[in-house]
Amino acid sequence: MLRRGRSYSRAQISRALKLTRSTVSAIAADLIQQGLVVEVGTATVGDRGGRPGANLALNPRGASFLGAEFSDDHVTVLGLALDGTEVVRSREEFNPGRSLEWIIQQLSRMVVQVRTENEAGLPSLRGLGISVPGMLHGDGRVTWLPGLHWQEFDIAGYLEQELDIPVIIENDANASAMAELLFGREDIPGDFLYLLLDSGVGSGIVVDRSLYRGADGSGGEVGHIRLDPTGPRCRHCGGSGCFEMMVNAEALVRYFRQAGGSGATAEQVVRFAREGNEAAAIALDRWTWWLSRGLASLIYVLNPGQVVLGGAFAGLLPDLSEELSTRLKAEGLPQTLDIRTSSFGEAGGAVGAAALVYQRMFRTPPLTDSDVLHQVERDISHPGAGS
Amino acid sequence: LNVIGVDIGGTNVRAGPVAGGHLGDVVRRFHDGTGSDKVPYQTLLDGVLSLIGELRGRVVCEAIGISVSGILSLDRSTIISNSQTDWVGRALAQDVAAITGLPAAMENDGNCATWAEYVSGVGRGVDPFALMTLGTGVGGGVVVGGRLALGSDGFAGEFGHICVETRAGLECPCGASGCLEQYASGRAIVGRYSSGPNGRFRETPGSRPPALSPGEGRTVEVRLARGLESGEPWAARVIEDAAAKIAIGVSAIVRVLDPPIIGIGGGAADLGAPLLTAIRQAVENYAGIDARRLRVQLRLARHREYAGIVGSALLAAERLLDHCPSEDRSP
Numbered sequence: 001m002l003r004r005g006r007s008y009s010r011a012q013i014s015r016a017l018k019l020t021r022s023t024v025s026a027i028a029a030d031l032i033q034q035g036l037v038v039e040v041g042t043a044t045v046g047d048r049g050g051r052p053g054a055n056l057a058l059n060p061r062g063a064s065f066l067g068a069e070f071s072d073d074h075v076t077v078l079g080l081a082l083d084g085t086e087v088v089r090s091r092e093e094f095n096p097g098r099s100l101e102w103i104i105q106q107l108s109r110m111v112v113q114v115r116t117e118n119e120a121g122l123p124s125l126r127g128l129g130i131s132v133p134g135m136l137h138g139d140g141r142v143t144w145l146p147g148l149h150w151q152e153f154d155i156a157g158y159l160e161q162e163l164d165i166p167v168i169i170e171n172d173a174n175a176s177a178m179a180e181l182l183f184g185r186e187d188i189p190g191d192f193l194y195l196l197l198d199s200g201v202g203s204g205i206v207v208d209r210s211l212y213r214g215a216d217g218s219g220g221e222v223g224h225i226r227l228d229p230t231g232p233r234c235r236h237c238g239g240s241g242c243f244e245m246m247v248n249a250e251a252l253v254r255y256f257r258q259a260g261g262s263g264a265t266a267e268q269v270v271r272f273a274r275e276g277n278e279a280a281a282i283a284l285d286r287w288t289w290w291l292s293r294g295l296a297s298l299i300y301v302l303n304p305g306q307v308v309l310g311g312a313f314a315g316l317l318p319d320l321s322e323e324l325s326t327r328l329k330a331e332g333l334p335q336t337l338d339i340r341t342s343s344f345g346e347a348g349g350a351v352g353a354a355a356l357v358y359q360r361m362f363r364t365p366p367l368t369d370s371d372v373l374h375q376v377e378r379d380i381s382h383p384g385a386g387s
Numbered sequence: 388l389n390v391i392g393v394d395i396g397g398t399n400v401r402a403g404p405v406a407g408g409h410l411g412d413v414v415r416r417f418h419d420g421t422g423s424d425k426v427p428y429q430t431l432l433d434g435v436l437s438l439i440g441e442l443r444g445r446v447v448c449e450a451i452g453i454s455v456s457g458i459l460s461l462d463r464s465t466i467i468s469n470s471q472t473d474w475v476g477r478a479l480a481q482d483v484a485a486i487t488g489l490p491a492a493m494e495n496d497g498n499c500a501t502w503a504e505y506v507s508g509v510g511r512g513v514d515p516f517a518l519m520t521l522g523t524g525v526g527g528g529v530v531v532g533g534r535l536a537l538g539s540d541g542f543a544g545e546f547g548h549i550c551v552e553t554r555a556g557l558e559c560p561c562g563a564s565g566c567l568e569q570y571a572s573g574r575a576i577v578g579r580y581s582s583g584p585n586g587r588f589r590e591t592p593g594s595r596p597p598a599l600s601p602g603e604g605r606t607v608e609v610r611l612a613r614g615l616e617s618g619e620p621w622a623a624r625v626i627e628d629a630a631a632k633i634a635i636g637v638s639a640i641v642r643v644l645d646p647p648i649i650g651i652g653g654g655a656a657d658l659g660a661p662l663l664t665a666i667r668q669a670v671e672n673y674a675g676i677d678a679r680r681l682r683v684q685l686r687l688a689r690h691r692e693y694a695g696i697v698g699s700a701l702l703a704a705e706r707l708l709d710h711c712p713s714e715d716r717s718p
């Protein structure tokens with residue numbers, strides 16, 4: 001309720017949470033003692049003549065969280081304060097072809113370095129979240145990263161032992177979705193779909209402000225819905241022409257070649273298209289067409305309140321959300337369809353991983369379940385809107 | 388406790404009393420005797436009211452549920468989109484409630500059928516759950532967290548518009564092409580079968596399955612079912628092709644929703660085991676090495692013909708009478 005730098009009086013909080021003043025005061029005292037909450041400024045006056053007291057706000061220095069994301073060519077580690085502001089970021093690049101163990105050791109070393117160099121900036125560290133470019137299975141600790149030819153590895157177990165802090169591991173699209181939910185735009189609805197467009201394609205689906213996982217944890221793995229049975233074979237799912245094969249970075253380069261262009265990276269094709277290269281423009285158009293077809297199918301299943309585009313393509317194509325929106329509305333989707341671009345750039349996964357550590361902290365008693373808090377926050381922001 | 392369920396179909400309206408999850412005698416009324424395409428709203432309303440009046444003469448009713456095709460407004464009060472253009476913009480449930488004096492609730496037909504299965508059919512106790520209906524069109528519904536998921540605009544579960552053909556796909560009235568509905572609706576399946584192996588249907592992008600007169604559709608369905616039974620190659624081919632498209636739709640549902648069970652309902656479900664087997668086979672063919680991710684179970688819906696009546700009544704009970712569905716779900 002106090003997220004995003006807001007502050008409220010105890011009276012406002014007790015009304016919104018439907019708790020008695022004394023309960024709120026007791027909880028507040030406890031949180032103040034834990035250093036999570038501080039009193040700021042003077043009271044908002046006029047609260048039905050109640051005894052004035054200072055407003056309560058989150059103490060940015062009350063706790064901190066680390067998040068990390070990696071691929072086969074880089075590792076990013078960053079730190080967030082309790083109010084969600086980024087206090088430190090460190091990125092290292094290397095040549096592809098390393099083993100997963102090597103990369104995780106690298107990551108571990110970077111975390112140690114970040115902590116050593118920013119001891120003051122990372123007070124009361126609550127843990128480390130890892131955003132993983134692949135599937136998690138089993139109890140969510142073991143990773144299967146077929147795309148990078150990596151096999152099972154207990155990343156969380158290894159790092160907990162090395163670093164002696166709690167470690168949470170999450171799929172990159174899911175983690176990025178959490179970044180949008182907890183630290184993204186304020187008007188994000190409680191139900192939305194985050195679509196990660198990069199060398200791979202994945203999604204994080206949020207329903208009622210929680211990550212949606214489906215019956216056995218594979219809900220939201222939309223990269224492998226079938227689009228074109230005559231398309232190229234996917235080395236991840238084994239099928240032909242899945243969503244990922246039609247709209248990943250490789251696909252754009254393939255369309256470019258088919259249109260007569262030669263040898264380029266996805267970034268270059270996008271740049272060529274901007275510079276007026278015809279083959280690149282055709283390639284980009286074809287890529288966008290496939291993207292809109294796949295996205296339409298996803299929307300017809302759960303009809304999320306918003307689609308957030310993230311990953312490398314979201315950064316390269318600032319007009320993509322508008323373009324997709326126009327196409328989809330012409331194809332029968334609701335005129336209210338809302339497509340946005342992520343506000344986190346390529347660090348979304350790392351921010352989201354840290355956000356998961358943050359969320360876990362708030363789900364721990366004695367605080368009220370965060371879902372309730374969000375409802376309350378809406379009630380306070382829009383008085384009279386809820387019951 | 389009786390709730391009247393009303394199912395508005397393409398050619399007729401049917402209604403029946405539902406109590407404790409059980410359906411009583413169903414009454415039916417055709418929109419008009421001519422089988423005309425356009426049904427004025429007043430004709431529809433009169434038909435609905437006369438059936439309700441007939442049922443109330445027999446049983447005491449507390450509420451009315453209405454199942455209708457097309458898109459409804461998010462508050463479920465108004466018909467937003469329907470092939471019957473005169474019904475668009477009408478608040479049918481409100482009109483029925485005002486005249487009958489009973490509370491009335493309206494829901495999309497796919498959602499009604501889904502709720503019927505969730506409460507007392509193949510989706511009982513299954514969460515998340517999805518039902519795909521292969522009827523005049525292709526629709527369906529989704530249950531998440533014990534509630535019918537409508538989505539942000541009421542489009543959740545509109546499986547008929549999942550894209551299943553991206554090369555020279557058939558045009559769909561929705562504005563896109565290659566929608567599942569164009570290949571797998573009962574109407575499309577029967578239409579293709581009826582046009583024969585040398586028929587032009589599907590060969591011309593944008594072609595529509597031939598319109599069937601109400602009686603004819605049924606006859607062709609029976610012929611198709613017999614053809615499947617006796618191993619007629621063309622019948623098998625038609626079902627195989629439709630199943631291939633349905634499997635693409637299933638893969639989208641599984642990847643997004645990951646339900647342990649997907650129900651297959653609608654008129655085409657009457658084709659039974661041959662259809663189900665073909666769909667299962669097609670899903671397996673698509674799954675490839677990733678089969679462990681597609682281990683969804685496919686089941687034929689339990690409520691067929693009366694899914695709309697039962698589902699709309701159960702939903703009305705839930706929404707209007709604070710009736711807990713678990714009462715109906717207990718064995």
